[in-house]
Structures are given as C-alpha cells and as structure tokens.
Amino acid sequence: MQEFISIPTIESGIYMFGGHLHTVNGGWSFFEQSHQVIEVMVVTSGYQLTEIQGMDPIKLGPGDAILISPGTKHTNRNASLNDSMTYMCLHFDFEDVQLRSQIVRLVANKPINSESTIAQISRQMLEEIVHLSSEKKHRNDFEVHVEIEISLLRYLKQLSICMKKMNNWSKQPFSDNEATIGRNIAMTIEDLVNNDDQDISFTFQDVCNQLHISEGYGYRVFKKVYGMTPLHFIDREKYRKAQRLLKYSGNTIEIISQILGAANVSIFSKQFKKWSGITPSAFRKQNQHERHVSSKNQTGYFE
CATH class of the missing domain: 2.60.120.280 (Regulatory protein AraC)
Known part of the structure; x- marks a missing residue:
C-alpha cells in the first residue's frame, strides 16, 4: 500500500x-x-x-x-x-x-x-x-x-x-473573503515596494485601483485583518527595503533615497531615523561591524 x-x-x-x-x-x-x-x-x-x-x-x-x-x-x-x-x-x-x-x-x-x-x-x-x-x-x-x-x-x-x-478561534473577526482581500492588498503593496521597475511613490488608492475595490473598503478590511493601517504596512515595507539596500546594495545613501522615492536625502534620512531611531549612515556603519538577529534583514535599536 x-x-x-x-x-x-x-x-x-x-x-x-x-x-x-x-x-x-x-x-x-x-x-x-x-x-x-x-x-x-x-x-x-x-x-x-x-x-x-x-x-x-x-x-x-x-x-x-x-x-x-x-x-x-x-x-x-x-x-x-x-x-x-x-x-x-x-x-x-x-x-x-x-x-x-x-x-x-x-x-x-x-x-x-x-x-x-x-x-x-x-x-x-x-x-x-x-x-x-x-x-x-x-x-x-x-x-x-x-x-x-x-x-x-x-x-x-x-x-x-x-x-x-x-476566544473561540473559529470566531475570527473577519470573513474568509475579507482575509483574501486583505492578503491581496498586502501582496500588491509588497510587489509595488520591492519591484524596482515600479514607481515606489504610489498611494493606497493606486493599490485599491489595481484590485478594483474602493479605497474606504480596502482600508477597513486591511485594518480588520492585519491589525494595522495600510499606511503603516507600506511604511514597514519601505523600511525593510531601506535596510536591505543599506546593508547589501553598496549604493550611496543618495541613490537609495531616490530608489525609495524620497524627494531628497534629507527627507529620507529624517524618515529613516523616525523608523529606526538612527540615521541611515549610522545604521550602515553599525551593520558593517555586527549582524543583528533577523530572518529578513530587519534590525534597529529601540527602547
């Protein structure tokens, strides 16, 4: 048998x-x-x-x-x-x-x-x-x-x-259809952030247009499924990409800021410090000496 x-x-x-x-x-x-x-x-x-x-x-x-x-x-x-x-x-x-x-x-x-x-x-x-x-x-x-x-x-x-x-696991606060829509939104955001051929300066409205759903409905479903707003998720994906580029690409910080759609290096540096608590140059220097525990290049020092 x-x-x-x-x-x-x-x-x-x-x-x-x-x-x-x-x-x-x-x-x-x-x-x-x-x-x-x-x-x-x-x-x-x-x-x-x-x-x-x-x-x-x-x-x-x-x-x-x-x-x-x-x-x-x-x-x-x-x-x-x-x-x-x-x-x-x-x-x-x-x-x-x-x-x-x-x-x-x-x-x-x-x-x-x-x-x-x-x-x-x-x-x-x-x-x-x-x-x-x-x-x-x-x-x-x-x-x-x-x-x-x-x-x-x-x-x-x-x-x-x-x-x-x-709480009974079967009583999840969202339906199977909402889970699918939420996951499709997340995958579309991940693709837009990580595809270097795409303009990373997209909006959540652009994401919803691709999926043929309204922005308001997409926002409500995504927050219900993921426990965070779509904008927080977009920020998180951009932060992860910034970390990967700073650690592994060898590109200058100016080029990385352009890849991530920032208007200039100063804006990118301020945003990165808001994400991680340190500047991009400090992050790059830190990671030249020590690799932090991660599965997908996530790091940073927080209290």
Whole structure:
C-alpha cells in the first residue's frame, strides 16, 4: 500500500529586532515612539509607567508584561525617581494574519499580570533570548541565531494556544473573503515596494485601483485583518527595503533615497531615523561591524 503525506508550504516571515535587557536609573524615561510591529515588554524589577496615547497610564511591576500593537504611540518611564528598574523587550513580526489580529484585538495595549500565562511565557521567551545573546563572541553565530528564532517561534505557538482559550478561534473577526482581500492588498503593496521597475511613490488608492475595490473598503478590511493601517504596512515595507539596500546594495545613501522615492536625502534620512531611531549612515556603519538577529534583514535599536 502506497503512502503519501503532504508537507505544508510555510511562509513564516519572522522578523525580530531591537531586543534587549536594560537596567535604568530612577527618573529614566524614553521619548514617544511607535513601531510598525508588535513589541513585548516584561519588567523584572522595579516599576514602569507605560503611557499610550489616549489611554490612562499603565503601571507594570515585577513579572508584569505588555504587548504593544503596531502603530501605537507610547512612552516608557521608570515610575520611581530614585530606585532603579530592569526590563526586557523585543520587537517582532510574523505573517499569520489570524494570530496577529487576535493579539491586537484581545491582549494588546493592556497590562498583563505577572501571574497570567501570557506574562509568564513572555518572560520565559525573553530570558531565553537574553541568555543566548549574553556572550558577545558567540552572539552572531548561526547556531545562536537559530536558537533565538526557535525561542520566538515557540512563544508564538504558546500565544496562539492562549488566544484560542480566550476566544473561540473559529470566531475570527473577519470573513474568509475579507482575509483574501486583505492578503491581496498586502501582496500588491509588497510587489509595488520591492519591484524596482515600479514607481515606489504610489498611494493606497493606486493599490485599491489595481484590485478594483474602493479605497474606504480596502482600508477597513486591511485594518480588520492585519491589525494595522495600510499606511503603516507600506511604511514597514519601505523600511525593510531601506535596510536591505543599506546593508547589501553598496549604493550611496543618495541613490537609495531616490530608489525609495524620497524627494531628497534629507527627507529620507529624517524618515529613516523616525523608523529606526538612527540615521541611515549610522545604521550602515553599525551593520558593517555586527549582524543583528533577523530572518529578513530587519534590525534597529529601540527602547
């Protein structure tokens, strides 16, 4: 009897960057920022105040966690003026639209108590990655990168299980048709950004015209499926392309700014610093000496 078992095609699209453990002094604070990805933070000692635009401040104590959704403006500061505080954080992204939507809808931008499963698995994952990154001479070894990615993948699996328990998975907040339209929008944006024969200075209206849908409908569906606005997604794809070009192309920053559709180098530099917290030249210099953990050339330093 013949046997055939099909192995599924998998496109995980894992990205991680800006992760670190940081002990800060009393009175520490970090300026308002937003990212195009999900950020997980866990406080290990002391107390942190996280302020999200339009919400009351969130106080996090030892073991407490928070998942900050893409595009959310937020600030972090030590709640004490005198005592130190230690936290761990990681910025990450992945392709699964169902899990991302569940995270954004059910747990993002809310305090997660230290006794909850999500806080505990978040802390475990971050502690594993911090431990794997602790030896500088081995930090960029292939084996270490693989172990770090395994830790994140295990965490995503555990998050998925938690989301199923919190809300029946079959009751996703979008229909199969909306999921298809959302994915088609994402693929069209990716093609327009990454195809060097296309004008990268496109609008979301151009994307919707290609798919024969209205801009308003496309906006609503995309945000429902992906948990972020189309403009945030376009920004994210342009940022990724900018990183790849700065790391691997050898082109001047002026040429890269032209490829990305910026009116001039100054505008590109300001936008890149808004994305990553550092200038394009600093990013390029940084990556000449150290390769950061990534699956698709994603990097950057964030608090």
